[in-house]
Amino acid sequence: MTNFTPTAPDSTEAPLLVPLRFEDLTQDGRLVLEALPNALGAIAWRSALPRDPFIRTCFDKGIVAILTRFVVRALPGPFGANAKLEARGGHRIVLADDGRLMLDVRGAIHAPIGRTYASTARDGEMALAGEVLAEHAFTRLFSPPGKRRVTRDDLSELPPVTETRPASPLPESVATLPIGATPLEPGLRPDTVPFTFGLVHTDSNMHVNSLIYLRMFEEAALRRFVELGRGAAWLAREVDIAYRKPCFAGQTMRVAQQAFMHDGRLGVVATLSPDAGTRARAPESLGAEPSVMAEPARPHTFMRMMFEP
Numbered sequence: 001m002t003n004f005t006p007t008a009p010d011s012t013e014a015p016l017l018v019p020l021r022f023e024d025l026t027q028d029g030r031l032v033l034e035a036l037p038n039a040l041g042a043i044a045w046r047s048a049l050p051r052d053p054f055i056r057t058c059f060d061k062g063i064v065a066i067l068t069r070f071v072v073r074a075l076p077g078p079f080g081a082n083a084k085l086e087a088r089g090g091h092r093i094v095l096a097d098d099g100r101l102m103l104d105v106r107g108a109i110h111a112p113i114g115r116t117y118a119s120t121a122r123d124g125e126m127a128l129a130g131e132v133l134a135e136h137a138f139t140r141l142f143s144p145p146g147k148r149r150v151t152r153d154d155l156s157e158l159p160p161v162t163e164t165r166p167a168s169p170l171p172e173s174v175a176t177l178p179i180g181a182t183p184l185e186p187g188l189r190p191d192t193v194p195f196t197f198g199l200v201h202t203d204s205n206m207h208v209n210s211l212i213y214l215r216m217f218e219e220a221a222l223r224r225f226v227e228l229g230r231g232a233a234w235l236a237r238e239v240d241i242a243y244r245k246p247c248f249a250g251q252t253m254r255v256a257q258q259a260f261m262h263d264g265r266l267g268v269v270a271t272l273s274p275d276a277g278t279r280a281r282a283p284e285s286l287g288a289e290p291s292v293m294a295e296p297a298r299p300h301t302f303m304r305m306m307f308e309p
Contacts, residue, residue, distance in 0.1 A: 029078025036130040065136035080114035098167035103136040175302035181262040207246035215227035234307040271299035
């Protein structure tokens, strides 16, 4: 579905060992998608990035790299819940052609073949468990609206950045059918169930955590598959998700999605927008006026996800 061309160099450091949670594995030993970004966080945000002088300087100036796009692919395994993931990756800080200052992170995650309660003929054999690409935009997270974006005009106060790359694709391009796909319905249709975010869905960046969206979109897709007579025994194996605008606690959102077939696999493209009849309220802690704000015309999030039985 997505070309996993490296967007950042591999680290020369030894891989980090990341414990699995019991709920990171399905009944057949396959990893759920959100387990892989957790490993990426270990090699990036809890290891290499805190030591990077550029990142430290940005943090001191109130500048934070916020995730704008994830591409995640999970491999079959099987793996056991007592195994540890071996995570290795790298990062780069670049100027995109559109002038935005970006952080690109790439990670490859390996794990020993095995099962939680049984054995296999390949027990202990190291296998690729998944790959993750992540794009982040640097922003002044706690500044007033309109003053948060960081571009090349701000580089005079930061260490030099010499590497460049093309601008990221528009978020809308993620929620389009792959070339050669066969749609199973005419277009995007709203999910039957709205989703209300609470504090449990948020993190220290003051908005809904990026991994929450993966499970939310997968559950919405399963409801659509059942509606289309395809059943619910499907597991997401790949996702490409672009975060155009954050969501906050208290917002009620609704997925609109379209199911399709591509190369014998089931998939969905989807968007996430404020639910009809609700209006988004920005947190006062981020400098917004304590009043109801007008709904944006564009969705907050765009996604393409592929499934296997």
